[in-house]
Amino acid sequence: xxxxxxxxxxxxxxxxxxxxxxxxxxxxxxxxxxxxxxxxxxxxxxxxxxxxxxxxxxxxxxxxxxxxxxxxxxxxxxxxxxxxxxxxxxxxxxxxxxxxxxxxxxxxxxxxxxxxxxxxxxxxxxxxxxxxxxxxxxxxxxxxxxxxxxxxxxxxxxxxxxxxxxxxxxxxxxxxxxxxxxxxxxxxxxxxxxxxxxxxxxxxxxxxxxxxxxxxxxxxxxxxxxxxxxxxxxxxxxxxxxxxxxxxxxxxxxxxxxxxxxxxxxxxxxxxxxxxxxxxxxxxxxxxxxxxxxxxxxxxxxxxxxxxxxxxxxxxxxxxxxxxxxxxxxxxxxxxxxxxxxxxxxxxxxxxxxxxxxxxxxxxxxxxxxxxxxxxxxxxxxxxxxxxxxxxxxxxxxxxxxxxxxxxxxxxxxxxxxxxxxxxxxxxxxxxxxxxxxxxxxxxxxxxxxxxxxxxxxxxxxxxxxxxxxxxxxxxxxxxxxxxxxxxxxxxxxxxxxxxxxxxxxxxxxxxxxxxxxxxxxxxxxxxxxxxxxxxxxxxxxxxxxxxxxxxxxxxxxxxx
Amino acid sequence: xxxxxxxxxxxxxxxxxxxxxxxxxxxxxxxxxxxxxxxxxxxxxxxxxxxxxxxxxxxxxxxxxxxxxxxxxxxxxxxxxxxxxxxxxxxxxxxxxxxxxxxxxxxxxxxxxxxxxxxxxxxxxxxxxxxxxxxxxxxxxxxxxxxxxxxxxxxxxxxxxxxxxxxxxxxxxxxxxxxxxxxxxxxxxxxxxxxxxxxxxxxxxxxxxxxxxxxxxxxxxxxxxxxxxxxxxxxxxxxxxxxxxxxxxxxxxxxxxxxxxxxxxxxxxxxxxxxxxxxxxxxxxxxxxxxxxxxxxxxxxxxxxxxxxxxxxxxxxxxxxxxxxxxxxxxxxxxxxxxxxxxxxxxxx
Numbered sequence: 016x017x018x019x020x021x022x023x024x025x026x027x028x029x030x031x032x033x034x035x036x037x038x039x040x041x042x043x044x045x046x047x048x049x050x051x052x053x054x055x056x057x058x059x060x061x062x063x064x065x066x067x068x069x070x071x072x073x074x075x076x077x078x079x080x081x082x083x084x085x086x087x088x089x090x091x092x093x094x095x096x097x098x099x100x101x102x103x104x105x106x107x108x109x110x111x112x113x114x115x116x117x118x119x120x121x122x123x124x125x126x127x128x129x130x131x132x133x134x135x136x137x138x139x140x141x142x143x144x145x146x147x148x149x150x151x152x153x154x155x156x157x158x159x160x161x162x163x164x165x166x167x168x169x170x171x172x173x174x175x176x177x178x179x180x181x182x183x184x185x186x187x188x189x190x191x192x193x194x195x196x197x198x199x200x201x202x203x204x205x206x207x208x209x210x211x212x213x214x215x216x217x218x219x220x221x222x223x224x225x226x227x228x229x230x231x232x233x234x235x236x237x238x239x240x241x242x243x244x245x246x247x248x249x250x251x252x253x254x255x256x257x258x259x260x261x262x263x264x265x266x267x268x269x270x271x272x273x274x275x276x277x278x279x280x281x282x283x284x285x286x287x288x289x290x291x292x293x294x295x296x297x298x299x300x301x302x303x304x305x306x307x308x309x310x311x312x313x314x315x316x317x318x319x320x321x322x323x324x325x326x327x328x329x330x331x332x333x334x335x336x337x338x339x340x341x342x343x344x345x346x347x348x349x350x351x352x353x354x355x356x357x358x359x360x361x362x363x364x365x366x367x368x369x370x371x372x373x374x375x376x377x378x379x380x381x382x383x384x385x386x387x388x389x390x391x392x393x394x395x396x397x398x399x400x401x402x403x404x405x406x407x408x409x410x411x412x413x414x415x416x417x418x419x420x421x422x423x424x425x426x427x428x429x430x431x432x433x434x435x436x437x438x439x440x441x442x443x444x445x446x447x448x449x450x451x452x453x454x455x456x457x458x459x460x461x462x463x464x465x466x467x468x469x470x471x472x473x474x475x476x477x478x479x480x481x482x483x484x485x486x487x488x489x490x491x492x493x494x495x496x497x498x499x500x501x502x503x504x505x506x507x508x509x510x511x512x513x514x515x516x517x518x519x520x521x522x523x524x525x526x527x528x529x530x531x532x533x534x535x536x537x538x539x540x541x542x543x544x545x546x547x548x549x550x551x552x553x554x555x556x557x558x559x560x561x562x563x564x565x566x567x568x569x570x571x572x573x574x575x576x
Numbered sequence: 577x578x579x580x581x582x583x584x585x586x587x588x589x590x591x592x593x594x595x596x597x598x599x600x601x602x603x604x605x606x607x608x609x610x611x612x613x614x615x616x617x618x619x620x621x622x623x624x625x626x627x628x629x630x631x632x633x634x635x636x637x638x639x640x641x642x643x644x645x646x647x648x649x650x651x652x653x654x655x656x657x658x659x660x661x662x663x664x665x666x667x668x669x670x671x672x673x674x675x676x677x678x679x680x681x682x683x684x685x686x687x688x689x690x691x692x693x694x695x696x697x698x699x700x701x702x703x704x705x706x707x708x709x710x711x712x713x714x715x716x717x718x719x720x721x722x723x724x725x726x727x728x729x730x731x732x733x734x735x736x737x738x739x740x741x742x743x744x745x746x747x748x749x750x751x752x753x754x755x756x757x758x759x760x761x762x763x764x765x766x767x768x769x770x771x772x773x774x775x776x777x778x779x780x781x782x783x784x785x786x787x788x789x790x791x792x793x794x795x796x797x798x799x800x801x802x803x804x805x806x807x808x809x810x811x812x813x814x815x816x817x818x819x820x821x822x823x824x825x826x827x828x829x830x831x832x833x834x835x836x837x838x839x840x841x842x843x844x845x846x847x848x849x850x851x852x853x854x855x856x857x858x859x860x861x862x863x864x865x866x867x868x869x870x871x872x873x874x875x876x877x878x879x880x881x882x883x884x885x886x887x888x889x890x891x892x893x894x895x896x897x898x899x900x901x902x903x904x905x906x907x908x909x910x911x912x913x914x915x916x917x918x919x920x921x922x923x924x925x
Contacts, residue, residue, distance in 0.1 A: 191657070
């Protein structure tokens with residue numbers, strides 16, 4: 016085949032990039048964790064030191080505790096929603112299912128401060144409780160705050176996965192059990208829940224990892240005795256030679272991989288999607304009058320809870336002074352003016368960084384998808400695994416790895432090391448978002464029938480021209496979706512960028528929000544900047560949905576343009 | 577085992593505005609193997625599911641063993657149903673699947689083991705009890721689904737297109753096994769199918785459904801030989817329908833075709849003006865015959881034991897089957913032929 020060697024070159028180039036930008040930095044972190052900082056000899060002393068320190072033991076326990084309890088709270092939110100929307104005829108089902116976009120359009124740290132103003136000790140809810148009922152509840156005290164913010168933001172991961180599993184249970188599975196004498200809670204416990212379990216585990220594992228790795232939320236809530244904030248504080252205050260940041264990184268990676276592995280083990284051999292010919296999803300019941308009231312009460316309560324960060328952020332961004340009061344004292348646009356004056360550079364940086372990163376994700380994304388699905392190049396699945404492995408690498412770890420690996424790598428003509436040049440942020444974003452873009456590209460390519468390519472080749476087009484004229488145009492919708500998802504999530508990424516921001520002139524919007532939120536006087540402007548982020552990402556999400564829907568319709572009409 | 581009959585009276589059922597069952601009356605005798613036969617959308621599966629208690633609540637009456645069941649939940653009816661998709665639970669082993677109904681009935685563990693063993697032996701799969709359902713072939717899954725249902729000793733057995741997911745050769749074998757099992761257990765059984773061969777070969781009696789209404793009930797042979805209407809005639813096997821009119825006078829009954837030819841019928845049967853004839857009850861010659869219909873061969877198919885001709889005659893197209901034996905001549909396409917009708921087997925509808 017004439018162009019195979021070209022494909023080999025592309026594969027080798029991507030492999031090199033992935034090794035240099037992902038494997039080496041992460042390996043570097045792992046190695047340093049096991050090295051004596053003075054002599055460089057292999058040792059376990061760093062880990063011994065880590066567990067000897069009361070603060071680190073506490074941080075480790077806190078991170079674990081917060082993650083587990085967040086999963087529990089997120090489950091408590093997601094389970095009723097999933098159950099009600101899949102099992103009953105319920106008017107608000109579509110609305111509830113679209114809640115799935117919340118963690119995408121607003122990362123938890125953006126709403127964290129607003130949550131404090133609503134649920135904190137002197138926040139709206141507690142002020143009202145104290146005034147009318149004479150007591151208050153410690154929603155936001157210490158770890159509680161992190162748990163509340165995280166579970167409100169990440170419960171959709173469980174909702175989406177669990178709902179999908181529930182919908183995929185064939186009606187006859189349930190009917191067969193009823194036919195054999197089972198009903199009610201026993202039927203749910205013995206048939207429905209076990210069948211939905213794989214979806215639940217997948218969602219719960221995601222929530223666990225996200226919470227365990229998250230840096231922005233605890234930082235903004237000023238909870239420092241957790242693993243990710245400790246890693247950040249050690250590196251940013253003591254420097255990149257301090258081994259504790261690396262030890263924490265190893266722990267973060269181990270837990271990420273472990274929970275992914277557990278969820279994989281659980282899913283293996285359990286493809287319970289049982290919807291079959293002559294079947295249909297689970298039987299939906301009509302709600303009785305009392306059930307209806309209960310269902311609406313539960314759903315409305317959860318929706319209110321889930322929307323508080325958004326409402327709070329909006330109030331904060333339009334409010335004048337908001338302190339010791341249920342609502343802001345007055346409303347103004349001043350925060351937006353201040354934000355625009357102070358942080359235009361952040362917005363510009365974000366558009367630049369996320370734009371480059373998303374572009375840089377889609378190109379190797381297409382290449383890897385093509386290599387994996389359409390060629391037999393040796394090691395092609397390795398490329399896929401390597402690119403996807405970025406999912407298991409927490410942002411903090413990648414940030415530390417880049418600092419360590421690239422601090423001695425001077426960039427020609429710029430006159431500073433790569434680690435403190437803005438491009439390093441873009442590289443980190445690119446690697447972090449590559450798995451998302453890659454999945455989108457894979458999905459897009461899988462929908463392009465091989466016969467369409469073969470038709471072009473049989474008419475005399477070379478492999479390269481076929482890719483250029485047939486494959487890429489057919490993948491366009493999927494590529495755009497991948498681009499926008501990468502862009503939108505890169506635009507609000509904080510954990511890796513916060514480690515890599517050299518000077519605030521190079522900082523993106525998420526870092527800007529973090530800076531503003533540090534001082535009470537900056538909160539208004541910070542919230543305004545948060546609103547910009549939310550709007551930016553929301554627009555991206557809407558466009559993605561539109562593109563995907565339009566693409567589906569084009570295909571459905573048989574017009575495979 | 578006490579045998580149970582099923583009585584259905586004036587059953588109506590609708591999905592929203594769509595009427596799916598429109599006044600079904602049915603009496604299924606104890607121990608009978610009964611088939612519901614009909615095209616898709618005829619309501620046959622809906623009727624079966626209504627007996628099991630699934631789907632919208634119908635109006636009318638369903639009695640199982642004389643007991644009114646419409647107000648009973650599916651789990652309180654003690655009818656066993658085998659689903660088209662088998663519905664084996666993928667998270668349970670074969671043994672757990674089969675034991676499920678017994679555990680729900682709080683049967684002692686020891687008894688459960690013995691009864692599950694017996695049920696698995698009955699379907700010949702005692703050695704597969706530790707397998708998971710996804711490790712079984714389609715035929716094995718079918719047998720396990722059957723074992724899971726009969727182990728709880730239901731009063732009646734409902735089979736919803738049980739063979740439709742099997743390949744053709746397995747289907748013939750399974751339907752024999754099903755029938756053998758039913759005879760052994762003496763269990764009143766209803767079998768839903770759209771395949772007339774399945775219904776003909778297994779059932780004692782069957783009901784043909786169309787448009788939510790039972791068109792006719794009887795043994796397979798009765799329905800084939802004496803269809804009650806044109807739908808049943810056309811749905812069971814191939815039927816030639818001659819349109820025309822019937823005249824009765826002193827010396828007999830005569831059928832006038834649209835092209836003016838006259839056939840003498842042995843007796844007046846039925847009200848209609850259509851004469852229904854099976855393809856094998858018409859013979860064909862080249863030489864003119866008295867009382868024959870003139871026709872022209874349009875098309876010819878060699879089917880092995882038979883040759884099937886499409887003949888234009890009496891203003892319509894007639895299918896004629898001639899049995900084939902080696903060396904026998906064919907009628908060529910375009911040949912002018914004469915059709916001799918066995919009027920004794922004709923049905924007037």
